[in-house]
Structures are given as C-alpha cells and as structure tokens.
Amino acid sequence: MTTIRVEHLARIEGHGGITVELDGGSMKRVEFDIFEGVRLLEALVVGRDCEEVAPVLSRICAICSASHVLTSLKATEAALGVQVTPQTESLRELLLRGENIQSHALHFFCLALPDYLGYPGIVALAAERPADVELGLRLKKLGNLIQEIVGGRAVHPVNAVVGGFASLPSTEQLVELRHALDQGRADAEEAVELAASLPSLQLGRSPTAYAAGVAGEGYGYYGIGQAVLLDGTRRTVFAPSEYRRLTNERPVAHSHARYSAFEGKPFMVGALARLAIRGDRLGAPARRALQRLGLELPGENPLDNNKAQLVELVEDVEFALRVVDELLERGLRPEAPRAFRRRAGQGVALTEAPRGLLVHSYAYDEQGRLVSADVVTPTAINAASIEERFRAAIGQLNGCPPEELADRLSIVARAYDPCLSCSVHVLQARHEG
Amino acid sequence: MPRPRVGIFGLTGCAGDQLVLLDCEDELLALAGMLDIRDFLMASSQNDGDSPLEVALVEGCVASRRDEERLRRIRGRARWLVALGACATGGGVPAMDDGNDRARRERLATVYGQTGLSYDSLPPRAVTEVVPVDLSLPGCPVEKQELLALLAHLLQGHPPPPVEWPVCAECRMAENRCLLLDGAPLCCGPLTVGGCQARCPSLGVPCLGCRGPIEDADPGAAVPVFAQNGLPRDAIEARLRLFSARARWEKAE
Incomplete structure (x- = not known):
C-alpha cells in the first residue's frame, strides 16, 4: 500500500490537503480533505436584521467578498420586494468585474503561474522574472481600484447596501479609473501573450460536465437569470429556485464541504465552465484571446481553467471601459438607496462569482429578520469534481514517484482556484420557533 | 542589518x-x-x-x-x-x-x-x-x-503607537455630517477604535464596529443614548457584538 499525503496545500485560499491510498493498481482512497475550520456563519446570522445579513455573510470569504455581498443583497431584495434601479444594476455588474479582475490576477500570477515556470511562489518568481509579477500586480491593482471606487473597500465592500449604493463614485474617480483601464487593456493583452508562451500542461484530463449561470444578455456575472448544465452536447436549464435540483449536496466525513452532483456526476464551475457554456457571448477582443490561447471548448483539461481566467480578464476590462465611458458621458444620476419596508418573504439569488456559480437563498419574517439561509459556493460544488480529476491524473501518472504525484495533484487542485473559506459554507440553517 | x-x-x-x-x-x-x-x-x-x-x-x-x-x-x-x-x-x-x-x-x-x-x-x-x-x-x-x-x-525595532481615539473622532476630522444626528438608527463610531479614517461613515454607511471597542468604551452609558433614535436595546447590543463578541463589550453591561 502506498500513501500519498499533502498535509497542507499551498498557494490556495484556505486550509485543505490531499490523501491518496494506492494498493497496486487500485485506488483505495482519493480524497480532497477540506479541514478549514467550521464557522457556521449562516446559522449565526439567523435572527439578524435584513441590513446586517450581507455584512456578516461577506465574511465567508475575502477574495470573493463582493460576490457574497451582492448575491446576499439580491436575495434579500427579492425576498423583501425591493426593485433597484438600472444604474444600481450596472454599478453592481461593474463591481463584480472589478472583483473578477482582482481575483483572476491574484490566482493566475501569484498562485498558478509558479506551477508553469517551476517556482515555489511569487517572491521567488519576482526575483528572476520581475516584469511578469509587476504585470500581474498592475492588473490586480486595477481590479481593486474598481472595487474601492464602487464598493468603498477592496476587501469586504461596504458601499453596496439593501436598495442600492450609499455613495456614488465621483467624476474624478471615474476619470482616474478610465486612465487605469487604458493601461489595463494593454496589460490584459500582454497577460494573454504570456499565457500563450507557457509550456502546455495536461493533468487529470477527462470528460466532465460544466455548469454556469447565464444572464439576460451579454457575458454578465450579476444579472444571472438561470443556471445551465452542459454534459456533452446536452443542456439542462434550471431556474434560480431549482438550484437544489442541480447541486443535490450531501455531507461527507473527510471534508467540511458538502458534495454536489447532478444525476450522480460531479460537474465543474468557474471561468472554464463559463466559456464552455456562454463563450458565444464574449466580445471580439476576448474571442481573439480565446483563439490565441487555443482552448478547446468544452474541453477535458482542468488546467485550462487557469488560461480561461485570462480570456475573462480581457472581457472584463473591455466591459469596464464601456461602462465607465457611458457613465462619464451621461453622468451619474444622484440617487439614494431605494426605501423599503420590512416584511416576510423568500428570495433566491444566483450570480457568477470568480470561481463559479454562487447561490444565496433566504427567508425573512414580518419584522425583516432572517429566518433561514442557504448558501452554495462554487468551491463546494467543485470539490467532488476535483477528486474526480485526481483519479484521472493518478491513472495517467501510473508509476510516478509518490512525491512527484503529490506535486502533480496539487497543481490539479490549484487549477480549480479553490477557495476553501467559501467551501465550508454550504449549509442550510433554519431558525426553530 | x-x-x-x-x-x-x-x-x-x-x-x-x-x-x-x-x-x-x-x-x-x-x-x-x-x-x-x-x-x-x-x-x-x-x-x-x-x-x-x-x-x-x-x-x-x-x-x-x-x-x-x-x-x-x-x-x-x-x-x-x-x-x-x-x-x-x-x-x-x-x-x-x-x-x-x-x-x-x-x-x-x-x-x-x-x-x-x-x-x-x-x-x-x-x-x-x-x-x-x-x-x-x-x-x-x-x-x-x-x-x-x-x-x-x-x-525599526519598536511597536507602533496605539490608536487611542474612536472612529467618531476621525469622522469629525473628515467634517462628515453625523449620521446619528441625522437620524441613523445606530452608528458604532463613538465606541469603536479608530484608525480606518472613518471609512464607512464617510460613505454614509453607519459604523458596524468591525474594529472592536476602544479602551475606555462605556457601552452601559452609550446604549441608552443610541436608544433615543428608536432602535430596541437588544438590537443595539446585538450590533455591538457583531464583530467582537469576545471583546470587552459585555463587561460594562
């Protein structure tokens, strides 16, 4: 019996490991252990006022805190019957683009790139290839600038509230952002060229199903109206309220994330899934990036998710440029958050977070206090898929020494850009009495 | 060095x-x-x-x-x-x-x-x-x-000086209108340790107290004052504990 252990996976967000037990040719155990501490935030937020829910659930995760805040607000507003303005929807979409740029730049340059170039991390990489690291940091800073200007803070944005935004960006801030986006456009193209020059890595290659949320129009992340599961050529469509029919989660002993599967099969969410399902909605520059990187869609190589993020970087920068130009031309309408009355109700919201499909589902009582919360995060959905890819990789790397196998499996897990703080927050909390 | x-x-x-x-x-x-x-x-x-x-x-x-x-x-x-x-x-x-x-x-x-x-x-x-x-x-x-x-x-080999003033002081320095005086149900700025340059109140968002209580915070005296804006006492206390339930809030109660 050979045991392969990765005690504490590096260069990811949160705490997890890998356990593999091989007996001759057979895989006895293949586990992605998520031992991130259990915080039970969704249980603790029960009984809280509707305006306290987004600030608390933002703390599920820092890297995708804007997604948690906006998905939470969207679910709360659906439950309380609050209709936000088109300007608010447009600014919320811009905020999520900023988050996506920040998150993808962090993951691609700081966490994944060292795998392709053979470095332990960004500090070692910066010592020998400073230009690559500076490029990544500029893009990350651009994403954070959007988050600061629209969200009021890069981590745990405070400016988005029930009904809209507390404050609106100033013209000076939008002009500053416009200049940064010009540089961002050039930087995103350079990032694509860098990715195109990297050695090809194929690990854990296997057919998989994908799922992604689809917006009314365009390549949006906020206004998601339905989820689509793509298995081969078959597409299954789910309304937001049907999300449990898609995820079918169940708890498992070795992981603090609950596992998802549709018709018994795990599926992948994230940038690569979005390209597979709604890549036809990309603008021309992102389509060129897609071609330059030669991604097969729907593909079988999980590592392509790293490069798929760069296609989205191009798309998101272009979108942000369009929105900021429009805002500068038209001017922002001064508007306060919509007034609302506390009442009983239920609401489900779907969005696309950087790592994939995110669901917040709430029920409120007549005083506007939270009665129950259910949150399904992309990394929780991906956990089962990651194990499936581990199995494929182990089969393909037959005879590989244990230490090298551990490294290879870490690269597979990292390609999913797992966010383990998020993953342990798939849960359903219900207030008794 | x-x-x-x-x-x-x-x-x-x-x-x-x-x-x-x-x-x-x-x-x-x-x-x-x-x-x-x-x-x-x-x-x-x-x-x-x-x-x-x-x-x-x-x-x-x-x-x-x-x-x-x-x-x-x-x-x-x-x-x-x-x-x-x-x-x-x-x-x-x-x-x-x-x-x-x-x-x-x-x-x-x-x-x-x-x-x-x-x-x-x-x-x-x-x-x-x-x-x-x-x-x-x-x-x-x-x-x-x-x-x-x-x-x-x-x-440089020495610790930074401690912040000994509340968010409220920084909010005054920024010349913001006071959210509490303008009728916000609750702002934790008067009790919360400063250093954030009153980030949230400057945007018009009441302080949630994410930085925890200042050294000489006196919630026992503050809660009745907050309650004048209409929020029930238990809701005020729950808000004060949102980010620092294990800190010193409870001592004063």
Missing part, C-alpha cells in the same frame, strides 16, 4: 488580512526585499515551519484543535506575535457563536447532519484568548496603511 525573519499565517477565517497584504501592490516587491519571508502558505509552496521568527503575523480565529496546535507552535517560534484583524483580536463574526458548546453541536448537526459531530470543531476564540500576543491590529479587514505602518515600525 540582516533582514528580519517573518511568517504570515492564517487560522480559521476568510484570509482577508493576508489578502490586504497581497493587495499592497505598490509595496509588495519592496517588502519582499526587506523581509525574509519564511512562511506564507497562501503565497508559497516553500515554507519553513520551524525556524525562529522575529515577527509572526497571525489572522483568523481558533476554531479547531488543529488551529490551536498551529498557533502554539507559531507562538513558540516568534519574538513578536501580531494578531491581525477582527477574528484574531476579538473573535470576529464567528465568535457571535456564544461559546455554548451544546448549541454549537446542535448547529453542526443542523448543517452537516450526524457527520458534522465528528468534525474537529471548537467554539471560536480570538488568538488573544489562546496565547500571549505582543501586538494587535484591529479591523475586518485591517487597513492597508496601518499594516504597512506596523511593518515599518517593527523594521
């Missing part, structure tokens, strides 16, 4: 304070040159895990036996142990959990079924409750400028 050996660690939490460090895009490479970063699992697959450290930055709360063991090992290695952010300094939002282990086990069972009862899970505690801490930087997350100032001070 040899570069100080530094470790950056995350216990249970959202990794937001480590992210603030990575968000120092303009300073990160210079910092990496000035510090000998030995442990930073979030950013590197090469970690020391053993050698003595001049500075250990620790974020997150202690919510498992594994967290507690890691923290004690880090404490043993570090000359300066810095608790970073709301979870490390005051328990943060996970500590809204009241420490009642039975209630916690019920919640675990609600969420994960019987499987949950086998998890390595403890009631969340602040880092400051588990080991002696040399310095605390509050906030959810910490402010970038405060984090950089703290590192600059430690590079």
Whole structure:
C-alpha cells in the first residue's frame, strides 16, 4: 500500500490537503480533505436584521467578498420586494468585474503561474522574472481600484447596501479609473501573450460536465437569470429556485464541504465552465484571446481553467471601459438607496462569482429578520469534481514517484482556484420557533 | 542589518488580512526585499515551519484543535506575535457563536447532519484568548496603511503607537455630517477604535464596529443614548457584538 499525503496545500485560499491510498493498481482512497475550520456563519446570522445579513455573510470569504455581498443583497431584495434601479444594476455588474479582475490576477500570477515556470511562489518568481509579477500586480491593482471606487473597500465592500449604493463614485474617480483601464487593456493583452508562451500542461484530463449561470444578455456575472448544465452536447436549464435540483449536496466525513452532483456526476464551475457554456457571448477582443490561447471548448483539461481566467480578464476590462465611458458621458444620476419596508418573504439569488456559480437563498419574517439561509459556493460544488480529476491524473501518472504525484495533484487542485473559506459554507440553517 | 525573519499565517477565517497584504501592490516587491519571508502558505509552496521568527503575523480565529496546535507552535517560534484583524483580536463574526458548546453541536448537526459531530470543531476564540500576543491590529479587514505602518515600525525595532481615539473622532476630522444626528438608527463610531479614517461613515454607511471597542468604551452609558433614535436595546447590543463578541463589550453591561 502506498500513501500519498499533502498535509497542507499551498498557494490556495484556505486550509485543505490531499490523501491518496494506492494498493497496486487500485485506488483505495482519493480524497480532497477540506479541514478549514467550521464557522457556521449562516446559522449565526439567523435572527439578524435584513441590513446586517450581507455584512456578516461577506465574511465567508475575502477574495470573493463582493460576490457574497451582492448575491446576499439580491436575495434579500427579492425576498423583501425591493426593485433597484438600472444604474444600481450596472454599478453592481461593474463591481463584480472589478472583483473578477482582482481575483483572476491574484490566482493566475501569484498562485498558478509558479506551477508553469517551476517556482515555489511569487517572491521567488519576482526575483528572476520581475516584469511578469509587476504585470500581474498592475492588473490586480486595477481590479481593486474598481472595487474601492464602487464598493468603498477592496476587501469586504461596504458601499453596496439593501436598495442600492450609499455613495456614488465621483467624476474624478471615474476619470482616474478610465486612465487605469487604458493601461489595463494593454496589460490584459500582454497577460494573454504570456499565457500563450507557457509550456502546455495536461493533468487529470477527462470528460466532465460544466455548469454556469447565464444572464439576460451579454457575458454578465450579476444579472444571472438561470443556471445551465452542459454534459456533452446536452443542456439542462434550471431556474434560480431549482438550484437544489442541480447541486443535490450531501455531507461527507473527510471534508467540511458538502458534495454536489447532478444525476450522480460531479460537474465543474468557474471561468472554464463559463466559456464552455456562454463563450458565444464574449466580445471580439476576448474571442481573439480565446483563439490565441487555443482552448478547446468544452474541453477535458482542468488546467485550462487557469488560461480561461485570462480570456475573462480581457472581457472584463473591455466591459469596464464601456461602462465607465457611458457613465462619464451621461453622468451619474444622484440617487439614494431605494426605501423599503420590512416584511416576510423568500428570495433566491444566483450570480457568477470568480470561481463559479454562487447561490444565496433566504427567508425573512414580518419584522425583516432572517429566518433561514442557504448558501452554495462554487468551491463546494467543485470539490467532488476535483477528486474526480485526481483519479484521472493518478491513472495517467501510473508509476510516478509518490512525491512527484503529490506535486502533480496539487497543481490539479490549484487549477480549480479553490477557495476553501467559501467551501465550508454550504449549509442550510433554519431558525426553530 | 540582516533582514528580519517573518511568517504570515492564517487560522480559521476568510484570509482577508493576508489578502490586504497581497493587495499592497505598490509595496509588495519592496517588502519582499526587506523581509525574509519564511512562511506564507497562501503565497508559497516553500515554507519553513520551524525556524525562529522575529515577527509572526497571525489572522483568523481558533476554531479547531488543529488551529490551536498551529498557533502554539507559531507562538513558540516568534519574538513578536501580531494578531491581525477582527477574528484574531476579538473573535470576529464567528465568535457571535456564544461559546455554548451544546448549541454549537446542535448547529453542526443542523448543517452537516450526524457527520458534522465528528468534525474537529471548537467554539471560536480570538488568538488573544489562546496565547500571549505582543501586538494587535484591529479591523475586518485591517487597513492597508496601518499594516504597512506596523511593518515599518517593527523594521525599526519598536511597536507602533496605539490608536487611542474612536472612529467618531476621525469622522469629525473628515467634517462628515453625523449620521446619528441625522437620524441613523445606530452608528458604532463613538465606541469603536479608530484608525480606518472613518471609512464607512464617510460613505454614509453607519459604523458596524468591525474594529472592536476602544479602551475606555462605556457601552452601559452609550446604549441608552443610541436608544433615543428608536432602535430596541437588544438590537443595539446585538450590533455591538457583531464583530467582537469576545471583546470587552459585555463587561460594562
């Protein structure tokens, strides 16, 4: 019996490991252990006022805190019957683009790139290839600038509230952002060229199903109206309220994330899934990036998710440029958050977070206090898929020494850009009495 | 001067304070040159895990036996142990959990079924409750400028001066209109330790108290004043505990 252990996976967000037990040719155990501490935030937020829910659930995760805040607000507003303005929807979409740029730049340059170039991390990489690291940091800073200007803070944005935004960006801030986006456009193209020059890595290659949320129009992340599961050529469509029919989660002993599967099969969410399902909605520059990187869609190589993020970087920068130009031309309408009355109700919201499909589902009582919360995060959905890819990789790397196998499996897990703080927050909390 | 050996660690939490460090895009490479970063699992697959450290930055709360063991090992290695952010300094939002282990086990069972009862899970505690801490930087997350100032001070061999004024003072300095006087049901600025330059009230968002209570906060006196704006007492107290249930709020009640 050979045991392969990765005690504490590096260069990811949160705490997890890998356990593999091989007996001759057979895989006895293949586990992605998520031992991130259990915080039970969704249980603790029960009984809280509707305006306290987004600030608390933002703390599920820092890297995708804007997604948690906006998905939470969207679910709360659906439950309380609050209709936000088109300007608010447009600014919320811009905020999520900023988050996506920040998150993808962090993951691609700081966490994944060292795998392709053979470095332990960004500090070692910066010592020998400073230009690559500076490029990544500029893009990350651009994403954070959007988050600061629209969200009021890069981590745990405070400016988005029930009904809209507390404050609106100033013209000076939008002009500053416009200049940064010009540089961002050039930087995103350079990032694509860098990715195109990297050695090809194929690990854990296997057919998989994908799922992604689809917006009314365009390549949006906020206004998601339905989820689509793509298995081969078959597409299954789910309304937001049907999300449990898609995820079918169940708890498992070795992981603090609950596992998802549709018709018994795990599926992948994230940038690569979005390209597979709604890549036809990309603008021309992102389509060129897609071609330059030669991604097969729907593909079988999980590592392509790293490069798929760069296609989205191009798309998101272009979108942000369009929105900021429009805002500068038209001017922002001064508007306060919509007034609302506390009442009983239920609401489900779907969005696309950087790592994939995110669901917040709430029920409120007549005083506007939270009665129950259910949150399904992309990394929780991906956990089962990651194990499936581990199995494929182990089969393909037959005879590989244990230490090298551990490294290879870490690269597979990292390609999913797992966010383990998020993953342990798939849960359903219900207030008794 | 040899570069100080530094470790950056995350216990249970959202990794937001480590992210603030990575968000120092303009300073990160210079910092990496000035510090000998030995442990930073979030950013590197090469970690020391053993050698003595001049500075250990620790974020997150202690919510498992594994967290507690890691923290004690880090404490043993570090000359300066810095608790970073709301979870490390005051328990943060996970500590809204009241420490009642039975209630916690019920919640675990609600969420994960019987499987949950086998998890390595403890009631969340602040880092400051588990080991002696040399310095605390509050906030959810910490402010970038405060984090950089703290590192600059430690590079000079001494701790930064403490912040002894509330968010309210910074809000006045920024010449904001007072949200409480304008009728906001509650703003925690008068009781919350400053240093954020009144980030939220400056946007028109009432302070939620993410930086925890100032040294001489007197909630017993403040709650009746807050209550004049119409919010029930228990809702005010629940808000004050949102980010720092394990801090000193309760002492004054």
